[in-house]
Amino acid sequence: xxxLILRLPPLAAAHPLPALDHVVLDTDGRVxxxxxxxxALLPRGARVVAIVDAQDATLLAAxxxxxxxxRLQAALAGALEDxxxxxxxxxxxxxxxxxxxxxxxxxxxVLAAPLRQAVADLAAAGVEPQQIVPEPALLxxxxxxVQATPAGGRLIWRDTQGEAGSLPLTATDAxxxxxxxxDPADPAWLARAARSDWNLRQFDLxxxxxxxxxxxxxxxQLATPAWRRVGALLLLLAAVQLVGMNIAAYKLARQExxxxxxxxxxxxxxxxxxxxxxxxxxxxxxALDAARLRTGHPGDGxxxxxMGRATAVVPAGVVPTALTFSTGQLQLTLPGDAAAQAxxxxxxxxxxCSAQGQILTLGSAA
Numbered sequence: 001x002x003x004l005i006l007r008l009p010p011l012a013a014a015h016p017l018p019a020l021d022h023v024v025l026d027t028d029g030r031v032x033x034x035x036x037x038x039x040a041l042l043p044r045g046a047r048v049v050a051i052v053d054a055q056d057a058t059l060l061a062a063x064x065x066x067x068x069x070x071r072l073q074a075a076l077a078g079a080l081e082d083x084x085x086x087x088x089x090x091x092x093x094x095x096x097x098x099x100x101x102x103x104x105x106x107x108x109x110v111l112a113a114p115l116r117q118a119v120a121d122l123a124a125a126g127v128e129p130q131q132i133v134p135e136p137a138l139l140x141x142x143x144x145x146v147q148a149t150p151a152g153g154r155l156i157w158r159d160t161q162g163e164a165g166s167l168p169l170t171a172t173d174a175x176x177x178x179x180x181x182x183d184p185a186d187p188a189w190l191a192r193a194a195r196s197d198w199n200l201r202q203f204d205l206x207x208x209x210x211x212x213x214x215x216x217x218x219x220x221q222l223a224t225p226a227w228r229r230v231g232a233l234l235l236l237l238a239a240v241q242l243v244g245m246n247i248a249a250y251k252l253a254r255q256e257x258x259x260x261x262x263x264x265x266x267x268x269x270x271x272x273x274x275x276x277x278x279x280x281x282x283x284x285x286x287a288l289d290a291a292r293l294r295t296g297h298p299g300d301g302x303x304x305x306x307m308g309r310a311t312a313v314v315p316a317g318v319v320p321t322a323l324t325f326s327t328g329q330l331q332l333t334l335p336g337d338a339a340a341q342a343x344x345x346x347x348x349x350x351x352x353c354s355a356q357g358q359i360l361t362l363g364s365a366a
Contacts (some may be wrong), residue, residue: 066102
């Protein structure tokens with residue numbers, strides 16, 4: 001994956017972000033391109049590393065044992081409090097690379113508010129850095145470097161313990177320096193950040209999870225006046241829909257109640273001797289069955305009617321081996337696959353039939 005390395009200007013002049021010096025490295029760490037471009041026009045789709053200018057970042061010794069993040073931040077502020085020129089509340093404090101046992105020996109102090117603003121501006125431009133490296137950390141312990149900046153020459157140094165800082169140079173000092181001045185935008189200098197283990201994105205500056213970041217963006221968008229009006233309109237439509245559904249349900253309930261009353265009235269008129277109508281359909285059916293018995297007419301679910309229907313669908317010459325009858329249902333046990341053959345003939349004859357193994361079940365007419 002490509003790596004895009006950006007060099008932030010001094011944080012006091014970093015908002016809004018000006019054109020930034022940058023370099024693009026390939027997957028093997030070789031320089032592919034470099035230049036100076038507005039943040040919105042920088043390459044996309046690469047891992048982004050930002051470098052904090054040396055005048056904004058101070059490296060300090062801070063011997064701390066391995067601690068959980070919740071305790072490490074407080075311990076770091078306490079360890080550096082006597083050496084800081086500003087109130088720790090105004091600073092973003094981050095620990096350096098950890099040793100094998102998890103302990104740290106170095107820390108970095110940067111003004112918190114302008115650093116957070118720079119990260120937010122880069123994120124808005126679509127190049128949010130996953131790693132932030134303090135420029136003095138690009139030097140090895142015991143190394144120094146003279147830079148030629150627009151404000152004049154300066155010396156960046158690190159002592160053998162790893163502490164670092166920068167010192168402005170007069171024109172005479174720069175001319176007398178033992179080493180030539182280096183351009184801060186030199187691609188080889190910027191490319192060092194890709195190999196650094198430092199990352200200031202810690203504690204409250206740590207990258208948010210993508211889902212959390214997306215949800216925060218949605219919340220911010222929904223808080224705008226336009227979306228608040230849309231939300232109010234959707235709530236109004238939902239309320240209207242709910243009221244409409246309740247009205248429709250009330251009408252259906254009234255229609256159902258009126259229909260039940262008509263059925264009960266019809267059953268009461270048809271059954272004058274019945275003291276009360278509890279289930280009109282069942283009571284009317286029983287009355288019809290009783291009337292058929294009195295007149296000698298078989299009912300739809302009587303045995304002789306169902307036997308006649310079975311005769312029409314059971315293959316000729318097949319004799320049932322067992323018979324079971326209950327009101328409205330007849331079950332015949334047939335040899336072989338006769339039950340399946342009979343079931344296939346039921347639908348054309350308008351009958352309710354089903355076959356399960358050798359058992360054919362017949363019901364009332366369809």
